[in-house]
Amino acid sequence: MALVIRKSSLDIFSVGKWMLRRDCRLLSTLPEKADVLENTEGEQEKPIRPKPKFNNPVLEYRHVYPEFLPDPNPKWRNSLREKMERADMLKRRSQIDIPEFYVGSILAVTISDPHAQSKTNKFVGICIERKGCGLRAEFILRNVIDHQGVEVRYELYDPMIQSIQVLRLEKRLDDKLYYLRDALPEYSTFPLDMDPEILPEGTPVPVNPVQVKLKPRPWLERWERQELKGVSNIEEYLKEKDRVRRELRKTPWEKYDLMKQYRKTIPVEDQSEIWSEVYNQLHQMRVSRKKLSRKRSFTINKPQLG
Amino acid sequence: MLKSLTSRLCAAAASRALHTTAPLQEVRLLTRLRVVDNSELGRRAMAEGKPPKVICVYNKKRVGLIGDRVMVAIKGQKKKGILVGLKQNQKVKVPKFDSNNIVLIDDNGTPLGTRIHVPIPTILRTILKERTHAKGADYTKLLGIATRFV
Amino acid sequence: MSKSSLKLLCTALSKMKVAYVTTRSCYYQPKFRPPYWYSPKERVMSEDMLTQENRDFLEEVRQDKLNLQTAVESPLAKVETEEVAQWTPTTRRAGLIARKIGNYPLWSKDGKKFQTTLLQVVDNHVIKYIPPEEFTPMKTTKLNWREKRRLGCLLVGSETIDPSIVTKEYCGLFDSVGMLPKRHLRRFMISPHAKMPTGTPLFATHFRVGDYVDVRAKTMDRGFQGVMKRWGFKGMPASHGVTKTHRRPGNIGAGGEKARVWPGTKMPGHMGNSWRTLRGVKILRINTKHNILWMLGVGIPGETGAMCYLFDTVLPLRKLKTPPPFPTQPFVDDIPLEYYDESIHMFDTPTITFEES
Numbered sequence: 001m002a003l004v005i006r007k008s009s010l011d012i013f014s015v016g017k018w019m020l021r022r023d024c025r026l027l028s029t030l031p032e033k034a035d036v037l038e039n040t041e042g043e044q045e046k047p048i049r050p051k052p053k054f055n056n057p058v059l060e061y062r063h064v065y066p067e068f069l070p071d072p073n074p075k076w077r078n079s080l081r082e083k084m085e086r087a088d089m090l091k092r093r094s095q096i097d098i099p100e101f102y103v104g105s106i107l108a109v110t111i112s113d114p115h116a117q118s119k120t121n122k123f124v125g126i127c128i129e130r131k132g133c134g135l136r137a138e139f140i141l142r143n144v145i146d147h148q149g150v151e152v153r154y155e156l157y158d159p160m161i162q163s164i165q166v167l168r169l170e171k172r173l174d175d176k177l178y179y180l181r182d183a184l185p186e187y188s189t190f191p192l193d194m195d196p197e198i199l200p201e202g203t204p205v206p207v208n209p210v211q212v213k214l215k216p217r218p219w220l221e222r223w224e225r226q227e228l229k230g231v232s233n234i235e236e237y238l239k240e241k242d243r244v245r246r247e248l249r250k251t252p253w254e255k256y257d258l259m260k261q262y263r264k265t266i267p268v269e270d271q272s273e274i275w276s277e278v279y280n281q282l283h284q285m286r287v288s289r290k291k292l293s294r295k296r297s298f299t300i301n302k303p304q305l306g
Numbered sequence: 307m308l309k310s311l312t313s314r315l316c317a318a319a320a321s322r323a324l325h326t327t328a329p330l331q332e333v334r335l336l337t338r339l340r341v342v343d344n345s346e347l348g349r350r351a352m353a354e355g356k357p358p359k360v361i362c363v364y365n366k367k368r369v370g371l372i373g374d375r376v377m378v379a380i381k382g383q384k385k386k387g388i389l390v391g392l393k394q395n396q397k398v399k400v401p402k403f404d405s406n407n408i409v410l411i412d413d414n415g416t417p418l419g420t421r422i423h424v425p426i427p428t429i430l431r432t433i434l435k436e437r438t439h440a441k442g443a444d445y446t447k448l449l450g451i452a453t454r455f456v
Numbered sequence: 457m458s459k460s461s462l463k464l465l466c467t468a469l470s471k472m473k474v475a476y477v478t479t480r481s482c483y484y485q486p487k488f489r490p491p492y493w494y495s496p497k498e499r500v501m502s503e504d505m506l507t508q509e510n511r512d513f514l515e516e517v518r519q520d521k522l523n524l525q526t527a528v529e530s531p532l533a534k535v536e537t538e539e540v541a542q543w544t545p546t547t548r549r550a551g552l553i554a555r556k557i558g559n560y561p562l563w564s565k566d567g568k569k570f571q572t573t574l575l576q577v578v579d580n581h582v583i584k585y586i587p588p589e590e591f592t593p594m595k596t597t598k599l600n601w602r603e604k605r606r607l608g609c610l611l612v613g614s615e616t617i618d619p620s621i622v623t624k625e626y627c628g629l630f631d632s633v634g635m636l637p638k639r640h641l642r643r644f645m646i647s648p649h650a651k652m653p654t655g656t657p658l659f660a661t662h663f664r665v666g667d668y669v670d671v672r673a674k675t676m677d678r679g680f681q682g683v684m685k686r687w688g689f690k691g692m693p694a695s696h697g698v699t700k701t702h703r704r705p706g707n708i709g710a711g712g713e714k715a716r717v718w719p720g721t722k723m724p725g726h727m728g729n730s731w732r733t734l735r736g737v738k739i740l741r742i743n744t745k746h747n748i749l750w751m752l753g754v755g756i757p758g759e760t761g762a763m764c765y766l767f768d769t770v771l772p773l774r775k776l777k778t779p780p781p782f783p784t785q786p787f788v789d790d791i792p793l794e795y796y797d798e799s800i801h802m803f804d805t806p807t808i809t810f811e812e813s
Contacts, residue, residue, distance in 0.1 A: 076760055080746060081558035081574050088560075091803035111399060112809045114567070115428040116455060119810040123401075123456060135560045138398070148342075148391075148424035149404030150456055158398070159801045159808045160567045181404065398569070 061275055061282065064100045066130070067137035067156060068278055069266050085134040086274070090281050092157045097289055098164055103127050104172030104208060106190055107141060108165040109154055120162065123152050124192050128177035132156075142180055144189040149181065167196045171207045173229035182219045183212040183231075201290075225249055331393040331406075333370030335360055339378060339408040342390065343419030343451070348410050351381050358385070358408065372400070373433035378408065385410050385418075388434075388448060390426045401427050401456050415443030417451055425456040495625035518618060525616065525636050541649040543782040545775065548607065550784065551644045551767030552577050552658055553614040554749065556673070558760050562740060562750060563801045567808050570800075572740055573756045575671075575764065577747040580658035583611040583641065584633050585651045607645040612658065613638025614763075640763055650783045660747040661785040663739055663766070665795040668774035670735045673764035675757040677729035687722040732757045736771045742795040 062069060068089065070082045092098075101107055106126050113121035125141030128151070132138050137156040142149065154161065167190075180188045187210070199206075211232035214223065224234050225246050238246075254260065266274075333339070338357040341348030351358060358378035363370045370376055370389050377386050391407035403424075410418040415438070434445040506514070543549075554575040562570050586609040617639045619627050630637045633654045663669060683689040683705040691703045705724070709717050734755050741750035749766075758764060768776055796802055 076558060078557040078760055080576060080748070081560070081760075084574070084743070084746070084748065085560050088803045094804060095806055112567075112807065113399075113428055114810045115430075115432045117431075117812075119812050121428060121456070145425045145456060146423060146454065148407075150425060151402045152400070152456070153396070153398050153402075155398055155569075157803075158567075158569075159563050159803070160399070162807050162809070 061279070062271065063102075065278075065282065067133050068274060069133060069271065070274075071133050072264055072266055082134070082274075083277070086278055088135060089157060090278060092159070093282075093285060096161065096163065097285075098156060099166045099289075101127060101130075101139075101164075101166050101169065102171045102205065103130050103175060103177060104170055105166055106168040106170075106194065107139075108163075108167055108194070109141065109152075110162040110165075111154070111158075111160050112162055113160075122192075123150075124167065124190055124194060125150075125152070126177065126180070126188055126190060128180055142177075142188050143192075144185045145192070147185065149185065149188065151181075165196060167194045169197075169199055169205055171205055173207070173209060173211075177230070178221065179214065179223050179228060179231055180212065182214050182221075182223065184215060187212040198293075331395075333360060333374075333376070333389060333392065333394070333406055334363060334368060337370075337406060339376075339387070339389075340405045341380070341387075341410060342407045342422055342424045343409045343417055344421045344423065345410050345417070345419035347380060347383070347385070347418065354381075356381060358387070372396070372427060373430050373437065375411075375437075376408065378410075380410075386413065387411060388445065390422070390430060390448075391424065400429055401425075409448055411443075411445070411448065413443065415445040415447060417448050420451055422448075422452045425454040426452050428455045431455075495623065495629060497622050497626045499621060499623045501621070514620070518620075521619075521636055522616065541782070543650075543779040547647045547650055547782075548645065549650050549768055549780065549782065550582070550610050550612065550646050550652065550658070550662075551642075551765055552660070552662055553580055553612055553640050553642050554578070554764055554766055556756060556758055556760055556762050556764055557748070559754050563808075564799045565801050565808065567801075570740065570752055571754050572750040572752060573754055575749045575751060575756070575766070577658070577660045577662075577749065578614050579616060579638075580612055580614045581635065581638070582652045582654055582656040582658065583613045583630065583635055583638070584654055585610050587648060587651075606648065608648050608651055610644045610646045610651065611641060612644060613641045615639040642765055644765075644767060652783050656784065657787060658784055659744070659787065660742050660749050661744055661791065662781060663742070663749065663768075664780060665739055665742055665797045667739050667776060667780070668736045668769040668771065669739065669751075669766045670733055670769045670771075671737055671751070671756050671764050671766055672731060672733045673757040673762055675728045675730055675732050676759050678727040680725065681727040682724045683722060686724065686727045689722070736769050736774045738797075740797045740800050743793065744791050744795070745793055 068086060070077060070085075104127065106124070108122060108124045110120055110122045112119060123141060123143070125143035128140050128142045130137075130139040135157045138153055139156065140151055140153045142151045144150070211230055213233050214231060214237065217237050222242075223231060224238055224242055228234070337360045339360065340357060341352055348358075358380035360370070360376050361379050361384070362377040364375040364377070365371070370392070372389055372392055374389050375386060376389060377384060387408040387410045389406065390409050391401070391403035391405070393403060393406050396402045407424060407426075409422060412418065431449055434448060438445050554577045557574045557576050559571055559573045562572050564570060588606045588608050591607075591609045613630070613635070615638055616636045619637050622637050627637050629641075635655060678685070682703050684691050684703050689705055692698050692701050692706065694702060705722070708721050708723065709715075734757065737756070738752040739749055740752055742748070756764060768780070801808060
């Protein structure tokens with residue numbers, strides 16, 4: 001079924017649009033209707049959080065809650081296991097508010113820490129990676145404190161996490177921001193007592209087009225080979241040798257490899273099943289959270305940090 | 307001018323991963339560390355661009371983990387120190403740092419400096435308390451001079 | 457006289473040589489002999505040329521049978537004599553057939569993360585009990601086996617299937633006791649007083665949370681593998697003049713007196729697809745609606761979707777200390793949906809916090 005849809009859409013649109021979508025992991029084999037919808041908007045200004053569409057929640061939620069989609073490897077799929085896992089995730093979400101955030105957003109995470117003197121520990125930083133599905137979902141925060149780069153990895157459904165607060169909701173140009181480790185420290189420095197910035201309701205998540213400057217070599221990875229958009233000065237550190245090798249290592253044919261993309265994604269039939277199962281609860285949680293936040297903004301002018 | 311250039315080159319050579327443990331960023335024999343306390347010796351060593359080298363890691367595996375005691379060669383002297391931050395990938399909720407940090411101590415566990423400039427992980431509190439025995443060295447003095455925990 | 461007899465012998469010998477040409481000098485008794493209740497299961501499917509009405513009728517009959525099967529209540533409810541039998545530490549209970557459906561983490565109440573494996577107990581029913589007097593297993597070298605271990609054999613099946621897709625013999629095995637055929641059939645050696653009547657359903661509540669069980673399953677099939685993967689040999693260097701021997705075993709024996717390959721030498725060969733028992737696995741959580749067991753650890757053999765067999769552990773320090781449901785837990789309507797081990801944090805309870813000391 002999915003293949004048929006794929007073929008027909010392939011005839012109508014050019015193959016190039018398959019690569020337009022950056023997010024390979026979350027990409028789904030959407031029907032034609034959805035494709036048109038996505039194609040009309042520009043690539044960067046894609047509304048990831050449009051007004052709630054009750055007829056097709058897949059479009060909205062696969063970016064907001066990526067961990068609800070299972071691992072696409074068919075060897076590990078099992079519908080009952082996935083169902084139990086989703087039920088557990090919803091149970092945890094009923095206890096703690098896990099907000100919508102993306103790679104590039106700035107978060108404040110409070111955990112209960114048996115080692116600390118006050119038994120709680122708060123860390124603020126930019127999310128440089130988000131990965132894993134189900135209860136295994138995790139993210140990495142990075143900050144520079146006292147001129148020392150610090151990174152902490154958290155699990156999203158860890159019962160030790162007391163609160164996750166989004167201080168600035170935005171996206172960056174890349175899927176992973178590992179290059180911040182080799183960038184100048186000011187690009188990953190955030191004050192620990194940052195105030196949360198509240199977006200007006202209904203606006204799409206802004207994309208921060210900042211391009212960082214890298215420190216001179218040596219680097220931790222070969223950034224020049226990764227086709228990064230968020231780095232400005234990568235060319236000035238390259239030698240002729242590096243440019244030649246970058247050309248040799250390019251794999252321009254991979255964007256035409258439909259099978260590879262199919263293996264990396266969850267078919268739209270499976271997705272609609274998953275979202276129809278969890279949509280109601282997630283939507284209710286979201287609405288109640290909005291009500292709460294509205295109340296808070298009426299009572300207090302400046303929301304306090306948790 | 308020339309001096310600064312050579313020192314920068316030296317630093318680049320030191321941090322360039324020539325050893326096989328680079329992907330793991332392990333602390334083992336001859337790893338260069340960063341002294342993060344304000345002891346006279348450590349400060350001068352870091353300023354001159356001659357960071358201390360590990361010459362022994364005091365555990366069974368000889369690969370330093372957080373809170374392990376190491377012996378370092380620093381400016382021609384042998385000194386002991388405690389690892390207070392690692393570049394290696396850490397467990398969940400344990401911070402990972404951009405450099406391998408060390409605080410110099412003497413044989414009784416008393417730090418040579420009076421302040422630590424950088425944040426240190428809170429898990430160190432538990433680890434150092436476990437390592438401290440009634441008659442041996444008291445490593446918990448290190449926690450007293452820390453300025454910030456993450 | 458002697459000459460003639462020699463000649464006779466020669467002719468006789470030559471005849472014998474011609475008559476019996478064998479490749480093997482002696483007969484090897486097969487090590488594995490299938491038990492007598494075993495019969496081939498897979499059937500060659502053929503086109504039956506049935507009309508649509510007949511097909512519908514067959515489907516109807518099948519549905520009726522299935523409904524009858526599901527409607528049948530546990531025979532344990534009626535039989536009162538079984539209640540007399542008491543569990544003792546030396547008793548061996550029946551086991552379960554389960555399917556491995558994946559793993560995911562659980563957290564303990566002090567914040568530690570545990571990886572768990574989920575096992576689903578799929579539609580288990582007791583098929584037949586064979587008492588120790590009638591049970592004649594395959595031949596073993598130990599002669600006193602039957603006299604020493606007075607254990608009966610309990611056949612347990614899982615997953616009811618369509619009777620038309622299996623062979624007549626396999627179907628007859630179930631027909632003789634009035635059950636529909638099952639996809640998986642397994643025997644458990646049990647104490648005679650732990651026997652159960654045919655048709656008793658087995659649920660995940662057969663075990664309790666916090667108990668330790670042994671899990672027997674087939675390991676992942678890896679095919680023909682070299683020594684580096686199969687036995688963890690080091691191989692040989694990648695360079696320094698090594699040619700064509702980077703992943704080879706090297707020497708396999710010495711010369712002199714021992715100038716042969718010793719039995720049991722580790723060599724390349726088939727890896728995986730062999731039975732393995734993981735002993736002493738703790739049960740952390742039980743779901744009674746879907747009959748799912750959460751087992752501690754990820755060491756249960758086999759890939760996701762493989763079948764495994766659970767029974768009470770034989771490890772002396774982890775054996776059952778309090779009497780378990782005996783002979784099994786009957787179906788009860790008003791049991792809680794989930795059981796948790798006391799060390800496990802429930803997801804719908806508040807966040808873990810620590811008191812300031």
